[in-house]
Amino acid sequence: MALNQTEYPAVQETLVTQTLANGLRVLLVPRPAYHQSYALFAVDYGGIDVRYQPAGATEMVEDPEGIAHFLEHKLFEKEDHDAFDLFGQTGASANAFTGATSTAYLFSTSTQLTENLTTLLDFVQAPYFSDQTVAKERGIIGQEIQMYQDDPGWLLYYGILGNLYPNHPVARDVTGTIASIAQITPERLYQAYRTFYQPINMTLTLVGNFDPERVLAHIADNQAAKTFAPATPIVRGVGFDGDLSTILPYRAADLPVIRPKSAIGIKGQIDAQGDLEGTKYKLAIEVLLEMIFGDSSPLYQKWYDDGLVDDSFAADYIAGRTFNYATITGDADDPSAFSDAVASVIARGADQPALTEARFQRILQAALGKYYMSLNSLEQTANQLSSQSFNALNAFEVVETLKSLTLDDVKRVAASFFDVDAVSVFHVRPEAQA
Amino acid sequence: MRIQLASGVFLNVLSTNQFKTTRVAIHFIAPARAQDFAARTLLTSVLETSSAKYPTQSDLSAALETMFGASFGIGVAKTGAVHRVTATLNLVADKLAQVPLLAQGFDLLHEVLLEPKLVGNQFDPEVFDREQKNLAAYLGSMDEDRQLQASLATQRLYFQGNDAQATPSFGTLRQLTAVTQARLMAVYQDMLSHDQIEIVVLGDVTEEQVVPLAKQLGFAPRPELAFALIYRQPDVPVRQETASAHVNQAKLNLAYTTPSDLYGRQFYANVVANELFGGSPLSLLFTNVREKASLAYYASSMFEPFRQFSMVQTGIDAVNRDQVQQLIADQLAKVAAGAFSADLLAHIKEGLLNARQAAYDSPQFLARQELLHALVPTHQPGYAAYAAAITAVTKQEVMAAAAAMKLQAVYFLDEQEAN
Numbered sequence: 001m002a003l004n005q006t007e008y009p010a011v012q013e014t015l016v017t018q019t020l021a022n023g024l025r026v027l028l029v030p031r032p033a034y035h036q037s038y039a040l041f042a043v044d045y046g047g048i049d050v051r052y053q054p055a056g057a058t059e060m061v062e063d064p065e066g067i068a069h070f071l072e073h074k075l076f077e078k079e080d081h082d083a084f085d086l087f088g089q090t091g092a093s094a095n096a097f098t099g100a101t102s103t104a105y106l107f108s109t110s111t112q113l114t115e116n117l118t119t120l121l122d123f124v125q126a127p128y129f130s131d132q133t134v135a136k137e138r139g140i141i142g143q144e145i146q147m148y149q150d151d152p153g154w155l156l157y158y159g160i161l162g163n164l165y166p167n168h169p170v171a172r173d174v175t176g177t178i179a180s181i182a183q184i185t186p187e188r189l190y191q192a193y194r195t196f197y198q199p200i201n202m203t204l205t206l207v208g209n210f211d212p213e214r215v216l217a218h219i220a221d222n223q224a225a226k227t228f229a230p231a232t233p234i235v236r237g238v239g240f241d242g243d244l245s246t247i248l249p250y251r252a253a254d255l256p257v258i259r260p261k262s263a264i265g266i267k268g269q270i271d272a273q274g275d276l277e278g279t280k281y282k283l284a285i286e287v288l289l290e291m292i293f294g295d296s297s298p299l300y301q302k303w304y305d306d307g308l309v310d311d312s313f314a315a316d317y318i319a320g321r322t323f324n325y326a327t328i329t330g331d332a333d334d335p336s337a338f339s340d341a342v343a344s345v346i347a348r349g350a351d352q353p354a355l356t357e358a359r360f361q362r363i364l365q366a367a368l369g370k371y372y373m374s375l376n377s378l379e380q381t382a383n384q385l386s387s388q389s390f391n392a393l394n395a396f397e398v399v400e401t402l403k404s405l406t407l408d409d410v411k412r413v414a415a416s417f418f419d420v421d422a423v424s425v426f427h428v429r430p431e432a433q434a
Numbered sequence: 435m436r437i438q439l440a441s442g443v444f445l446n447v448l449s450t451n452q453f454k455t456t457r458v459a460i461h462f463i464a465p466a467r468a469q470d471f472a473a474r475t476l477l478t479s480v481l482e483t484s485s486a487k488y489p490t491q492s493d494l495s496a497a498l499e500t501m502f503g504a505s506f507g508i509g510v511a512k513t514g515a516v517h518r519v520t521a522t523l524n525l526v527a528d529k530l531a532q533v534p535l536l537a538q539g540f541d542l543l544h545e546v547l548l549e550p551k552l553v554g555n556q557f558d559p560e561v562f563d564r565e566q567k568n569l570a571a572y573l574g575s576m577d578e579d580r581q582l583q584a585s586l587a588t589q590r591l592y593f594q595g596n597d598a599q600a601t602p603s604f605g606t607l608r609q610l611t612a613v614t615q616a617r618l619m620a621v622y623q624d625m626l627s628h629d630q631i632e633i634v635v636l637g638d639v640t641e642e643q644v645v646p647l648a649k650q651l652g653f654a655p656r657p658e659l660a661f662a663l664i665y666r667q668p669d670v671p672v673r674q675e676t677a678s679a680h681v682n683q684a685k686l687n688l689a690y691t692t693p694s695d696l697y698g699r700q701f702y703a704n705v706v707a708n709e710l711f712g713g714s715p716l717s718l719l720f721t722n723v724r725e726k727a728s729l730a731y732y733a734s735s736m737f738e739p740f741r742q743f744s745m746v747q748t749g750i751d752a753v754n755r756d757q758v759q760q761l762i763a764d765q766l767a768k769v770a771a772g773a774f775s776a777d778l779l780a781h782i783k784e785g786l787l788n789a790r791q792a793a794y795d796s797p798q799f800l801a802r803q804e805l806l807h808a809l810v811p812t813h814q815p816g817y818a819a820y821a822a823a824i825t826a827v828t829k830q831e832v833m834a835a836a837a838a839m840k841l842q843a844v845y846f847l848d849e850q851e852a853n
Binding site for chain 2: 033034084094144147153256298300331368
């Protein structure tokens with residue numbers, strides 16, 4: 001079989017892509033100088049996917065929050081064994097994670113790659129949920145939920161998301177709540193599984209030291225030997241939320257913290273897709289935030305010198321299926337002064353002294369370097385490829401889009417994204433000592 | 435390859451084209467003195483934020499951006515009985531950037547480490563005041579991370595009586611607020627002129643290329659240090675401490691004296707015993723405390739050979755405290771009694787070997803191996819030596835290692851009643 005192989009000289013990488021007969025996408029990046037291989041089996045299904053039309057049904061259902069994460073935990077456990085142990089027996093290291101829009105199962109190994117690939121494909125594609133195992137899992141996940149409740153950074157983050165998205169599940173943590181996970185049953189898990197864990201909705205990504213031809217044949221054989229239900233289109237009930245009218249402009253929480261914390265959120269109003277135009281839009285916002293709020297910005301330096309912010313100050317942009325937003329967060333002695341200062345910058349729209357050509361070129365150069373550096377890690381390479389896999393551009397092509405950005409692109413997104421009506425503020429204050 | 439540039443100043447070069455980056459680390463190494471920790475930490479902040487050439491953070495950040503987004507930081511750490519100040523610079527490889535970034539990188543390191551911004555003969559007072567205040571705020575808010583709070587408190591309890599070990603590598607808030615300008619300058623001068631210096635360079639580079647760059651840093655010769663790396667804990671009765679805070683999840687930590695040699699048979703037996711006890715997802719702690727009994731969100735153990743120290747950390751419901759502590763003791767007893775299958779031991783070893791192979795894909799790990807090799811003559815950085823030593827560990831050696839672990843401290847962070 002001839003490999004569908006593309007070279008990317010700018011990043012010195014080779015990418016092999018193949019969509020199998022059952023619809024599963026396979027992405028392979030050989031790295032002969034490395035010692036191990038990293039495999040990631042991802043589903044386009046995450047924490048926000050709590051409203052959908054089950055496969056074969058015509059009505060929408062509403063699942064309890066936290067179901068995608070619960071499913072991820074439960075998939076490892078089978079009737080008579082735990083998939084973790086199968087990886088462990090070869091010395092491979094396995095894990096899984098659930099995000100807002102995807103779930104991924106992964107392992108890394110330096111030996112017995114094909115055996116571990118079989119384990120990965122087989123355990124994810126053979127669900128087993130029972131009343132007993134579901135009940136036990138509530139204890140473990142309940143502990144996880146409680147641990148996050150003790151993390152003020154986490155509470156700040158979900159506080160500002162709750163302000164921006166009162167009616168969208170992205171504001172709810174992927175683990176759910178003690179109350180919501182109590183409603184999860186084996187039936188609900190099977191229903192979600194059948195709907196989303198279809199090969200057409202999944203990607204297998206491998207990066208590392210292997211022979212792509214041999215590995216691809218192994219994966220194709222594994223899939224050909226299994227029977228899958230006919231593919232059904234996935235109908236999701238959670239749509240894009242760019243609605244400014246629902247934003248809660250301000251909330252605060254009193255918590256057992258020592259330092260006050262401040263967060264400013266900006267809700268994205270444009271549903272940027274994974275195509276060239278959408279990718280350009282998202283990259284331009286990232287560059288914009290770096291130019292205005294980054295380490296080398298005159299604004300940051302002034303605020304730091306004035307004691308308004310410290311080095312916990314951070315600006316991030318997150319874009320996913322049905323949402324995108326920026327957060328500007330940090331510890332601050334005076335959280336109101338912090339958020340007022342940030343809000344006044346946003347109010348200027350595209351009229352920002354920091355948006356100069358020289359500064360733009362420098363930030364772009366740095367973004368390029370950071371991207372090259374990220375490719376040192378097999379894990380990061382695979383994660384980037386996988387998360388881009390349902391989009392028109394792959395992760396190695398995104399770098400070309402980055403290079404093509406101009407200062408005008410950045411000014412254009414500043415004019416629309418920096419909208420005072422899209423802004424909200426959340427403060428965490430130390431609770432009064434008893 | 436370790437090259438002596440001057441007395442007490444060494445360069446370690448690891449040539450590899452595996453990565454898209456070049457990594458440069460400069461380590462300043464001194465015997466651990468608790469009274470210096472806070473000053474050495476404040477020094478890293480002052481140097482990082484202000485030098486003669488880059489007087490503000492913005493200036494330094496702009497220079498790093500121009501160098502293809504190079505990342506740079508200075509930190510502190512302890513390795514056994516020595517304290518380290520380490521400056522690390524990560525650069526895109528010259529071949530990929532098509533610019534001589536490595537030479538630019540050494541220039542930047544020289545400017546930041548050796549040419550601080552001075553006013554008269556002291557550090558810029560504005561910078562000093564601000565960084566002292568920021569660092570104090572940071573140290574003051576560390577307890578917001580409850581797992582870290584519990585870990586540091588456990589070590590304070592266990593190492594009570596030895597300040598250099600009981601104090602974290604970054605010092606305490608009280609020490610920090612006592613640091614004066616004069617003291618900071620004295621600590622800086624002492625570090626520059628007396629610390630042993632180990633420079634590690636890793637990437638697609640040659641010795642011929644790096645030696646002149648490293649020499650240009652201009653570190654003067656200094657007396658060679660003869661320091662003991664290993665800290666040995668005196669035998670004491672088990673210490674207990676309970677603290678409480680507004681937490682939803684309680685923390686129970688246990689600390690053990692763990693006799694070990696450095697990279698000899700006893701060391702490798704300890705590594706395997708720790709992995710079996712609580713170091714991996716296959717371990718007895720993980721499978722029996724977290725998974726089977728569903729009693730903890732996390733339950734793991736770690737082993738530090740330089741301090742002859744092991745620690746178990748768990749996050750639990752406070753009501754289960756006694757049950758969890760008993761279960762932990764049971765798991766250690768099982769390892770000591772050999773109550774584990776040959777299969778499990780084999781899988782534990784395979785896991786260690788696999789993880790070790792994987793580590794050779796990390797520039798950070800490889801650079802650390804160079805440092806360890808420079809500090810400990812018996813250390814062998816290669817995979818083959820590690821694999822042979824782990825494979826040779828017998829069941830009896832694992833049992834003996836677990837039996838030699840002695841519980842000396844129990845720390846409990848309890849859930850405080852809501853007001």
